[in-house]
Amino acid sequence: MSPSDYEFLSEFLAKTSGLNLGEGKSYLLESRLIPVAQSLGLGGIEELVQAIKTMPTPELKTSIIEAMTTNETLFFRDKKPFDELATLMMPNILEAKKLQRKVRIWCAASSSGQEPYSIAMQLKESVPELSAGWQVEIVATDIDGQILAKAKQGQYTQFEVQRGLSIQMLMKYFEKNDQGWQIKPEIRNCITWKQLNLLDSFSHLGQFDVIFCRNVLIYFDTERKKEILDRMATLLPKHGYLVLGGAETVLGICDSFNRAKGFRAAVYNPAHAGVGLAGTAAIKK
């Protein structure tokens, strides 16, 4: 790929999706965009760049953004955030919301759906209190409409259901069919799906008790990360939590969050709550 094509695509992706490619990622661009070019009958990256310059249709833009932002995902990825959702976050949330009896969780980059479905399964398995008249809403958003449609179907291949999911959970929450494995309605119905670019306003989504925003901010530059995190903080009440990817931090990026105490996963409380909440103790004492 020529340096000028690389620079053009980097700028195009930054402008349209906020994706911060940085330097030395030509292998990533080629591996993701050559199939896009081929599917459009184009000869390669060079012709794809020409097509963007001369005929930048919304479909072309969408194909490119979706190809670049789809990531590997598995059920219960990194495990700790799901365990700590049940053992440390939920006791505080149940206490804080005991009058409303409604829990809202946002998966900000839900990709093919494994994360929101894992959350729903974890809550069913480990927080039995919720079955006593509590309303649980998991809002799953992603920039990629195609991947969101796949996630909404809840249909997975044999390969996909073996990534991170125990056989007990598979038997309990999935049904086998001719295409593979279908997640059961009791889990699927907990989730609301919406297409969303994190650079756009998301205040219309309302307040959440927990925001999962894992392994997506890495694609944004520091300025955009800060701006997104600041806006997320406004959607969280004092008892709310932000969950980032294991290798991510807000340190040095924004002051809107404090590290939550007692967590092994990358969990934060909004700064307007004061010092980071300790697991279950903070509200109960």
Add this chain to the structure above:
Amino acid sequence: MVKMLLVDDSRTVRLVGRRIMDKFGFEVHEAEHGEDALKVVREHPDIDAVLLDWNMPVMNGLDFLKALRSLPLPKQPTVMMCTTENDMDHIMQAMEAGANEYIMKPFTEDIVRDKLEVVGIL
């Protein structure tokens, strides 16, 4: 070091399994069928985990599993069935016989790693 027993009548599957387990730094033992595997377990009663095929000559995986669970071992190993049998009935049978996990063939290194994490071996 984790001691892993691979039980499969296919030499190729055992070879692929061994390559994966070597990457994890496991001590690997092999058996061609259930009866062979019982001998290995008697010689090495401290085996930590078994990756177990279902359909094999001499003694199949399910019969081996039942025999294994009745052995008076100091610690019962974690057993992961690893088979082309991918319907609910087979999965149920294996779980009822004492399997801890279930891998549906064909498997990849990622799947084996994830399943080993699920059962707490990795």
